[in-house]
Amino acid sequence: MLAAGDPDDFRDFFWNPGNVFDATNTEVWGEPTLVYYLHGGLHLRRTVEGGSFKQTASGANLLAQFPTSWESGETPLLISEGDSTDKLISINRSDYLSFAYRALVDHAANLVIFGHGLRDADDHIVRAINSWGRRQIAISVRRGNRQAVRQRKQWLAQRLPHAELWFYDAETHPLSASNLRAR
Numbered sequence: 001m002l003a004a005g006d007p008d009d010f011r012d013f014f015w016n017p018g019n020v021f022d023a024t025n026t027e028v029w030g031e032p033t034l035v036y037y038l039h040g041g042l043h044l045r046r047t048v049e050g051g052s053f054k055q056t057a058s059g060a061n062l063l064a065q066f067p068t069s070w071e072s073g074e075t076p077l078l079i080s081e082g083d084s085t086d087k088l089i090s091i092n093r094s095d096y097l098s099f100a101y102r103a104l105v106d107h108a109a110n111l112v113i114f115g116h117g118l119r120d121a122d123d124h125i126v127r128a129i130n131s132w133g134r135r136q137i138a139i140s141v142r143r144g145n146r147q148a149v150r151q152r153k154q155w156l157a158q159r160l161p162h163a164e165l166w167f168y169d170a171e172t173h174p175l176s177a178s179n180l181r182a183r
Helices: 084-092 095-105 120-130 146-159
Strands: 040-047 052-054 074-078 111-113 135-141 163-169
Touching: 040 095, 052 095, 084 095, 084 120, 095 120, 135 146, 146 163
Parallel strands: 111 135, 135 163
Antiparallel strands: 040 052, 040 074
16 A cells, blocks of 8 residues: 655656656656556647657646647547547557556556546456456545445456455545645
8 A cells, every 4th residue: 555655756757858758768766656647637748749748737727727729739648538449549559658558567566546447448457457367456446325335346346356455545545635636
């Protein structure tokens, strides 16, 4: 499980000048918590040339700082296609997302999943995790009525039959801190 920590303890591979992702510079030093945006995010951008970079917030209204206009030649790096096959095709078109997906497929340790539903449209992720064999996986679950939480846990246990699952309240994860939320 992750310890509540300093944001410097997290690494997302956008550490090059201009917050650019560079597939030739992904070696990690020390033992930080690695963060992979498997389906991108509004804060990640794709250039016309096919590169990826992270846009950082500079004010209180976070969402207003991430335009979706294509006039600049940049588009959000966000995978929202319908089914798992379409998502995987889009992932493979991106330098960063294909890197993140390969890291998931090749992952050799336990895992913490935060903010991901693992629904049917995410079968590519479920297949990658199920190919590992037995591992401990901690999965965030949002608070709700007890029956809904119990059903969610049972459903995830069926989706990931080889995993030793641990569940935690999503609100307790360091990435759910109020100072990191969109306003």
